[in-house]
Amino acid sequence: MKGSRLGYCASVLASALLCAPRGFAQNGLxxxxxxxxxxxxxxxxxxxxxxxxxxxxxxxxxxxxxxxNKHQKKLxxxxxxxxxxxxxPSVESxxxxxxxxxxxxxxxxxxxxxxLRPSSAPTADxxxxxxxxxxxxxxxxxxxxxxxxxxxxxSSDELARRGYPIRPDEKQAPxxxxxxxxxxxxxxxxxSSRLVANPDVTHSPRKITGGFGTSSNWSGFEDRxxxxxxxxxxxxxxxxxxxxxxxxxxxxxxxxxLDGDGTSDLWQAGTEQDIxxxxxxxxxxxxxxxxxxxxxxxxxxxxxxIANLSVxxxxxxxxxxxxxxxxxxxxxxxxxxxxxxxxxxRSEYTYIYTCRGLSLFGTCFPFAQTGIPGYEAExxxxxxxVNGSLPDLxxxxxxxxxxxxxxxxxxxxxxxxGVANEQIFMYNxxxxxxxxxxxxxxxxxxxxxGFH
Numbered sequence: 001m002k003g004s005r006l007g008y009c010a011s012v013l014a015s016a017l018l019c020a021p022r023g024f025a026q027n028g029l030x031x032x033x034x035x036x037x038x039x040x041x042x043x044x045x046x047x048x049x050x051x052x053x054x055x056x057x058x059x060x061x062x063x064x065x066x067x068x069n070k071h072q073k074k075l076x077x078x079x080x081x082x083x084x085x086x087x088x089p090s091v092e093s094x095x096x097x098x099x100x101x102x103x104x105x106x107x108x109x110x111x112x113x114x115x116l117r118p119s120s121a122p123t124a125d126x127x128x129x130x131x132x133x134x135x136x137x138x139x140x141x142x143x144x145x146x147x148x149x150x151x152x153x154x155s156s157d158e159l160a161r162r163g164y165p166i167r168p169d170e171k172q173a174p175x176x177x178x179x180x181x182x183x184x185x186x187x188x189x190x191x192s193s194r195l196v197a198n199p200d201v202t203h204s205p206r207k208i209t210g211g212f213g214t215s216s217n218w219s220g221f222e223d224r225x226x227x228x229x230x231x232x233x234x235x236x237x238x239x240x241x242x243x244x245x246x247x248x249x250x251x252x253x254x255x256x257x258l259d260g261d262g263t264s265d266l267w268q269a270g271t272e273q274d275i276x277x278x279x280x281x282x283x284x285x286x287x288x289x290x291x292x293x294x295x296x297x298x299x300x301x302x303x304x305x306i307a308n309l310s311v312x313x314x315x316x317x318x319x320x321x322x323x324x325x326x327x328x329x330x331x332x333x334x335x336x337x338x339x340x341x342x343x344x345x346r347s348e349y350t351y352i353y354t355c356r357g358l359s360l361f362g363t364c365f366p367f368a369q370t371g372i373p374g375y376e377a378e379x380x381x382x383x384x385x386v387n388g389s390l391p392d393l394x395x396x397x398x399x400x401x402x403x404x405x406x407x408x409x410x411x412x413x414x415x416x417x418g419v420a421n422e423q424i425f426m427y428n429x430x431x432x433x434x435x436x437x438x439x440x441x442x443x444x445x446x447x448x449x450g451f452h
Contacts, residue, residue, distance in 0.1 A: 036113035038096075039129045040122040046086040046241070046288065048312070049129050053112055055081040056307070057105035058196065061287065063278050064098040064113070070248055071278045073287050076196050076307040077103065079138035084310065088244075089118030090284035096126075097280040118283055137308045137348060139189040146184045156329040163190065163351070165340050166232060166320050166329060168405060172413040175442045176403040179236050183318055188347040195294070195304040195352070202302050202385040203253060203268055203295045205260040209427050217390055219426035219434035220380035221416040221444055222261060223406050231330040232322035232407035233258055233377040236344075240399040241313035242273045244286040249276035250394035250451060253293075253382040254401075256321055260297070261376050269294040269321050269339035269352065271311055272303070272384070275394050288313075296337045296354045299370055303384070306341060306350060315345040322407070323372050326353060330407060332374050335364045377406035379416055381434050381446045383426065392451040393426070393433045399446045400439070415441045428452055 041047040053059055057077040062068070075083040083101065094117065101112040115126070122128045143163055146154075151167075159167055164184050168176035207216045223230065235256040242252060255270025275288045290313055292306040311317070319341050324334035337356055342349035355364035356372070379401045383393040404416035417438050426434040432449045439445050 030109070032108075032110040034110060034112045036115050038115040038126045040117045040119045040126045041087055041089055042120040042128065043089045043092045043118050046088045047129050048084070048086050048131060050082055050084050051101060051112055051114070053077045053081045053083050053101060053103045054105040054108060054110055055079055056194070057081060057103035059083055059101050059103040061085065061099060061101045061114070063280055064100050071276060073249075073274075073276055073289060074198070074200065075101065075289060076198075076291065076305045077105070078308045079192055079194065084289075084312070086288045086313070087116065088286040089116070090286075091118065092120065093118045093281065093283055095281050095283075097283065097285060099278070116285065118285075136189060136346070137191045137310050140192055141190050143188045143190055143349070145187045148181070148185060151181055151184050157327065160329055161327040165318075165342070166234075166322065166407070168234070169413050173405045176234055176405045176413070179318060179403050183342060183344060186347065188342065188349050191308040191348050191350050193350045193352055194307055196307050197300075198293075198303045198305050200302070200386055201251070201272075203255065203266070203382060204385045205263065205266050205297065206424070209429075213423055213425060214427050215424050216427060217385065218380050218382055218424050219436050219446060220378060220401075220424055221404065221436060222422045222424060223377045223414065223416060223418060224261075224420045224422060225375060227373040227375055228332055228409050230258060230374040230377040230406045231324075231332045231409050232320060233379075233405075234320040234407075235379050235404050236316065236318045236402040237400065239271050239290055239311055239313050239315045239317060240273055240396040242275045242288055242394040242396050244275055244277055244284065244395070248392055249274065249386075250392045251384055251386060252394040252396050253384050254399060255380055255382065256319055257378050257380065258321060258323070258372055258374060259376050260378065263373065263375060264298055265370055265372050266295070266297040267321060267323070267337045267339075267372055268378075269319050269341050271317060273313070273394055273396060292317075292341050294339050294341070294352045294354070296370070300354070306352070309341060309343060309348055309350050310346055311343060312345075315343050318342045318344050323356075323374070332372060332409065335366060337372060374409065377416075379404045379444060381426070381436070383433070390428075393448070395451060396446070396448050398448065401444050401446070402442065404442055404444060416444065417441045
């Protein structure tokens with residue numbers, strides 16, 4: 001069925017959707033409208049929803065017929081066209097709230113209607129969504145489980161060549177080694193590393209507000225040193241669920257990275273946890289989205305969404321971020337900024353290789369390279385920069401970062417809780433937003449204090 005909708009105009013570019021007060025037809029676009037997806041969603045609890053849209057699409061979720069930039073959610077479809085999000089209505093009602101998911105990909109635009117009834121009593125035509133309706137993300141290959149003997153004795157370069165994470169030292173980093181061993185001794189699916197630039201969001205270098213130990217956008221720990229100190233950082237975390245605090249879009253990002261405090265370069269990877277409210281019939285519908293991302297500043301001006309890696313609240317994530325050559329161990333002289341991002345809960349992982357220099361026809365050359373001096377290794381909860389300014393911080397309650405180790409260029413492993421670290425608290429003026437506290441030498445606790 002062909003049609004047009006007033007309110008939202010989707011660009012034919014899959015990398016972005018642009019809003020305008022004109023309908024699709026007025027912009028000369030042919031728009032397909034799918035049959036509605038219909039669910040009953042219990043109040044005061046989050047329900048997970050998956051929808052089939054367009055492969056590789058960028059989508060906007062909004063109330064039907066409403067043009068309000070503050071109350072819309074951007075979603076990114078994987079290679080099979082699956083988008084995931086969660087919704088929590090504030091109260092019970094028999095009224096049906098109508099939403100739309102407008103998607104654009106490869107010059108095609110489609111509208112996917114979504115009807116939600118905030119009720120704990122499902123009906124035959126409006127069931128409660130099942131816990132997982134989507135098949136696993138598109139898979140490149142399966143990384144076979146390593147025998148423990150191979151895990152212990154293969155060289156670092158051989159492990160990297162076979163696609164396994166960098167192995168922490170069993171004696172210097174025992175907790176990290178145990179996590180690594182758990183990951184490599186069971187099979188895992190490698191998903192496509194296709195990245196989607198999100199022009200709205202940037203994960204900026206640290207912005208210092210009140211001096212040592214403060215920042216307007218970061219909270220966390222940072223190991224510091226002279227140039228050429230760190231060439232790998234790792235961490236493990238459970239994706240924190242976020243909750244509604246304001247009637248705007250609230251953001252949070254949990255990541256590990258190299259540099260970015262007093263430097264122009266910043267190489268980072270992590271998860272983002274966002275929430276925004278859409279009100280219909282006086283009922284608040286809190287929509288949340290969770291996804292993995294990476295960003296290499298300054299070459300990449302915005303967040304790069306890893307669309308094929310599934311992320312849900314409560315999932316156990318493991319990541320390593322380093323500099324090196326493909327199929328080799330860490331080296332600050334390497335061609336690539338490299339990240340492993342693995343969802344241990346779903347046995348899915350991907351590698352991101354970002355050329356630090358000139359990339360031509362798929363080949364990376366060591367010309368005009370962006371330097372990563374390795375001054376700092378970080379473990380951070382951030383409120384990212386959105387459209388040029390700092391938004392409200394999503395209420396993540398509390399979150400832990402485990403196995404917080406860094407690998408130094410002298411071939412030693414150190415924890416976050418060493419003599420050269422800085423404990424950073426996030427402030428908005430004099431208001432404390434997010435704090436971090438040591439639990440032990442390898443684990444830190446993040447605590448949410450306020451949204452703005």
